[in-house]
Amino acid sequence: MTAVVAEHDDHHDHHDHGPEKGVLRWIFTTNHKDIGTLYLVFGLIMFFVGGAMALVIRSELFEPGLQFVDPNFFNSMTTMHALVMVFGAVMPAFVGLANWMIPMMIGAPDMALPRMNNMSFWMLVAGVLLLASTLFMEGGAPSGGWTFYPPLVFQNGKSFPFAIFSVHLLGISSIMGAINVIATIFNMRAPGMTLMKMPLFVWTWLITAFLLIAIMPVFAGAVTMLLTDKFFDTSFFDAAGGGDPVLYQHIFWFFGHPEVYVMILPTFGVASTIIPVFARKPLFGYASMVYATGAIAFLSFIVWAHHMFTVGMPVAGELYFMYATMLIAIPTGVKVFNWTATMWKGSMTFETPMLFSIAFVVLFTMGGFTGLMMSVAPVDFQYHDTYFIVAHFHYTLVPASIFILMAAGYFWLPKWTGNMYNEKIGRLHFWLSAVSVNILFFPQHFLGLAGMPRRIPDYAIQFADWNMVSSIGAFIYGFSQLLFVYIVIDTIRGGTGEKVSDEVWEDASKHSLEWTVPSPAPYHTFSTPPARIPTEHF
Amino acid sequence: MSEDIGQKNTKLVRKLALVAIAMFGFGYALVPLYDVLCDLTGLNGKVEGQAVQEVAYQVDNSREVTVEFLTSLNESTPMLFRSEVKSMKVHPGEYYTVNFYAKNTTNMPMIAQAIPSITPGLAAEFFKKTQCFCFTEQTFAANEEKTMPVRFVVEPTLPERYKTVTLAYTFFDNTNISKK
Ligand code: HEM
Numbered sequence: 001m002t003a004v005v006a007e008h009d010d011h012h013d014h015h016d017h018g019p020e021k022g023v024l025r026w027i028f029t030t031n032h033k034d035i036g037t038l039y040l041v042f043g044l045i046m047f048f049v050g051g052a053m054a055l056v057i058r059s060e061l062f063e064p065g066l067q068f069v070d071p072n073f074f075n076s077m078t079t080m081h082a083l084v085m086v087f088g089a090v091m092p093a094f095v096g097l098a099n100w101m102i103p104m105m106i107g108a109p110d111m112a113l114p115r116m117n118n119m120s121f122w123m124l125v126a127g128v129l130l131l132a133s134t135l136f137m138e139g140g141a142p143s144g145g146w147t148f149y150p151p152l153v154f155q156n157g158k159s160f161p162f163a164i165f166s167v168h169l170l171g172i173s174s175i176m177g178a179i180n181v182i183a184t185i186f187n188m189r190a191p192g193m194t195l196m197k198m199p200l201f202v203w204t205w206l207i208t209a210f211l212l213i214a215i216m217p218v219f220a221g222a223v224t225m226l227l228t229d230k231f232f233d234t235s236f237f238d239a240a241g242g243g244d245p246v247l248y249q250h251i252f253w254f255f256g257h258p259e260v261y262v263m264i265l266p267t268f269g270v271a272s273t274i275i276p277v278f279a280r281k282p283l284f285g286y287a288s289m290v291y292a293t294g295a296i297a298f299l300s301f302i303v304w305a306h307h308m309f310t311v312g313m314p315v316a317g318e319l320y321f322m323y324a325t326m327l328i329a330i331p332t333g334v335k336v337f338n339w340t341a342t343m344w345k346g347s348m349t350f351e352t353p354m355l356f357s358i359a360f361v362v363l364f365t366m367g368g369f370t371g372l373m374m375s376v377a378p379v380d381f382q383y384h385d386t387y388f389i390v391a392h393f394h395y396t397l398v399p400a401s402i403f404i405l406m407a408a409g410y411f412w413l414p415k416w417t418g419n420m421y422n423e424k425i426g427r428l429h430f431w432l433s434a435v436s437v438n439i440l441f442f443p444q445h446f447l448g449l450a451g452m453p454r455r456i457p458d459y460a461i462q463f464a465d466w467n468m469v470s471s472i473g474a475f476i477y478g479f480s481q482l483l484f485v486y487i488v489i490d491t492i493r494g495g496t497g498e499k500v501s502d503e504v505w506e507d508a509s510k511h512s513l514e515w516t517v518p519s520p521a522p523y524h525t526f527s528t529p530p531a532r533i534p535t536e537h538f
Numbered sequence: 539m540s541e542d543i544g545q546k547n548t549k550l551v552r553k554l555a556l557v558a559i560a561m562f563g564f565g566y567a568l569v570p571l572y573d574v575l576c577d578l579t580g581l582n583g584k585v586e587g588q589a590v591q592e593v594a595y596q597v598d599n600s601r602e603v604t605v606e607f608l609t610s611l612n613e614s615t616p617m618l619f620r621s622e623v624k625s626m627k628v629h630p631g632e633y634y635t636v637n638f639y640a641k642n643t644t645n646m647p648m649i650a651q652a653i654p655s656i657t658p659g660l661a662a663e664f665f666k667k668t669q670c671f672c673f674t675e676q677t678f679a680a681n682e683e684k685t686m687p688v689r690f691v692v693e694p695t696l697p698e699r700y701k702t703v704t705l706a707y708t709f710f711d712n713t714n715i716s717k718k
Pocket residue numbers: 147260261263264306307308325326328329332367368369370371372374375376380383384385389392393396397
């Protein structure tokens with residue numbers, strides 16, 4: 001009895017026990033689990049907003065000719081779809097996972113900087129709302145592409161400065177989030193949790209956070225230069241004043257290439273966490289996974305001009321960026337090899353998270369291969385700015401990052417809610433997604449090779465058939481994602497009714513600490529450090 | 539959370555925030571870096587913005603280089619702009635003059651700036667101009683038409699592999715910016 005009272009007092013200094021009641025809980029919360037939930041829900045909503053925009057695009061492209069939207073709005077849709085998906089859906093969703101899982105995986109009571117955590121979330125919301133508001137402005141939302149290339153970007157109407165300020169807000173939010181992740185991992189690890197014992201998800205996020213701190217400010221600088229070029233007569237990118245528009249492309253892609261890795265490294269981390277659990281084997285090559293992640297991050301800074309093979313670089317530049325880009329395939333190959341080797345002779349079972357993860361390994365590799373094709377400078381002259389590249393990056397983002405985010409949802413929902421999701425509907429969701437995503441994106445390879453340019457609302461009739469197939473795939477894919485929403489809500493409400501164990505998945509607690517706390521995870525975990533550090537994962 | 543961790547966090551946050559600010563600066567530093575790199579290597583085909591002294595070269599009559607002239611207008615510049623000839627064959631080391639015509643098609647005075655560029659970029663350093671309308675802004679009266687000579691030489695040191703050099707000009711309407 002006395003012991004209980006003593007413990008009670010202990011906690012009282014800094015926290016009360018459960019969450020506050022009502023909406024205020026969500027507005028003022030500094031709890032890593034609450035903030036993680038906020039990020040995840042926000043990301044999911046934005047996934048559907050961005051998805052709706054994609055369906056506008058695919059509706060217009062269903063047949064040749066202009067049928068539903070005017071070309072300027074069409075271009076706004078491609079631009080906004082990309083911005084919403086990158087900055088509103090994928091990145092926030094991974095920050096949400098980081099918030100939920102990193103403290104639990106390293107045995108920490110919370111994130112290192114809980115108040116900053118709250119602030120970065122609400123700044124993200126402000127940034128995305130500002131961006132969304134441009135849809136209703138004179139001249140429409142930004143329509144010059146998510147890359148904001150000058151001088152095209154200056155043709156945007158009133159929305160131009162708002163889009164830039166929104167990028168500033170999103171940038172500050174990501175930088176704060178990244179600082180928080182680094183501080184948490186460096187200062188809050190439980191005793192015994194050495195760096196090389198951390199689960200790979202934590203490792204990949206640590207490296208991602210460093211990438212973010214290095215690149216988001218550069219992007220903020222680049223768009224600020226656009227802003228002053230337009231309104232304050234500077235000439236960073238204005239040839240008439242001695243500037244050079246190609247310079248913008250260099251600065252942008254110095255940010256832009258690492259940015260694509262910001263979306264894929266945490267994906268690698270989650271895959272490396274899920275696959276061993278369902279293969280019932282330790283992860284193959286833990287250390288090589290860590291080093292490969294580091295190598296990919298390092299290389300991502302020195303390959304940016306592979307996005308610019310056609311701007312008129314001299315041969316020496318083309319060759320350098322070609323070979324440097326090809327190098328990325330090596331650490332990426334190491335990873336694919338390790339995932340495959342982890343499954344090799346494992347006692348595999350195929351629950352929904354594992355299905356999504358296996359599909360990720362296969363389909364991401366396809367995206368990697370088309371990347372390798374485009375890294376060959378002379379042939380990229382054919383692929384550049386066609387649907388081939390659209391196919392490339394959608395293979396690396398949708399059946400990779402998005403599939404893994406879904407896998408993460410299924411994998412950890414039982415831990416978060418204490419309830420089991422409906423496996424049957426989960427598998428239905430998987431199969432619909434896996435089939436339709438290929439109907440959606442595979443034909444785009446053919447379209448690109450045949451010469452269909454990206455970002456056009458109308459096209460020559462020889463492209464009609466594959467566009468129709470692609471659009472049909474898009475609608476099946478889009479609507480089948482509603483199953484996920486249904487499952488999430490259903491699971492929160494009780495799911496199958498089966499109470500899940502602390503471990504949820506067989507022997508999961510050997511792999512990582514979050515499976516040692518009760519399900520659902522209590523509001524505060526690891527107020528006292530864990531007694532034992534799992535070592536199965538390396 | 540103990541005091542100790544609080545202090546460690548503050549220190550780390552300061553350092554990381556400094557890195558972020560430094561990277562913001564680095565974005566801006568890329569601008570002069572890019573210019574210096576392009577100046578040194580001539581990678582982007584930018585040509586000197588100033589006239590060079592006319593010096594006599596040993597004319598290389600053994601080979602001919604084709605020099606092409608391209609004229610274009612920035613998006614909404616209200617002008618007519620063309621060159622006297624589309625291309626000419628030149629001997630390295632010899633000076634040539636070619637005329638360009640530009641007309642202000644508005645009823646208002648206009649200040650315009652022409653920006654030259656050379657392709658292939660690495661040939662730019664061998665292409666010298668002693669006279670060009672691109673060295674300064676040009677003022678046009680309403681509807682004025684001008685004939686503007688360009689005097690240039692292709693240096694004999696131009697590597698053999700360059701058979702064709704293209705000189706492109708784009709005229710920008712700077713009236714609004716220059717008036718301020
Ligand atoms: C083996 C690894 C990869 C290689 C060699 C590679 C190579 C390339 C190349 C050469 C391009 C430029 C194509 C062009 O514009 O003509 C490109 C574009 C792109 N890649 Fe990759 N890539 C790889 C992996 C990834 C990953 C993992 C992602 C994202 C998660 C990604 C996302 C993108 C995006 C978004 C673009 C297009 C950007 C735009 O123009 O809007 N790539 N890639």
